[in-house]
Amino acid sequence: MATLCVSQTIQDEILEVNRTMEKAYNKGELARIAEHYTRDGIIVGNSTEIKGREAITAYWENLQGRHIKWELENVEIIDYGSTVIQRGISRLQFYHENKAFQSDVRFTLVWVKEDNEWKIKIDHYSRI
Template identity: 25%
Template sequence: MFLAFFVQANTDKDEIISIMTAQETAWNKGQLEQYMAGYWQSEKLKFVGKNGIKYGWQATLDNYKLSYPTKEAMGQLKFEILSVETTEKTAFVLGKWTLYKETQDVSGFYTLLWKKIDDQWKIIIDHSS
């Protein structure tokens, strides 16, 4: 029983890392809608940043578009995943993000709460600073 849970947790961790890798790729191509595919497409999604809390998938996408109006403004994103803790239906990811830009690189940290919804992992809360 314990071994089966451990194997599932590793599979879930790999799936989450794969989604985050796809998000990096989409961001670096300037494809914000594809980047947002990792997020729960719901008005209950919460994004917490330096300007407070945004509620909802569309509001989060709109905020990204406002903050990063061009591919050049987006820079090149790199996630450094520091830890992934999983249960059967939830996961907690802690890491560092860096945007490599022409003028000046910027970086910060993130905590992501993931939930398995309809057998797919989705970010339901993102706290990035």
């Protein structure tokens, strides 16, 4: 029973970080999104591999002035103790050449504790 409570608490913490990241994007505070990755975090996607927080910050800042709305849908959170795996769907709206687009992807995040906070170590996504 105690494990279930701990897992529920961890799930709540992870989902709260998701909401914080969405809010940062929606407000145009894109560099703040990178704060939720570990210092040596990695983003891996279709033809993309970005390593380290500085590069991740640049990745998110590339959408500055083009952001519209971001929604993260949680599918599953699995607690392995010191590591948590989250699967979900991301719906990211942005402008490209003055037209609104939506990028829908499935994501898998590997969360670890860094500085006593849950941070993203690996962010893997693929288009839906």
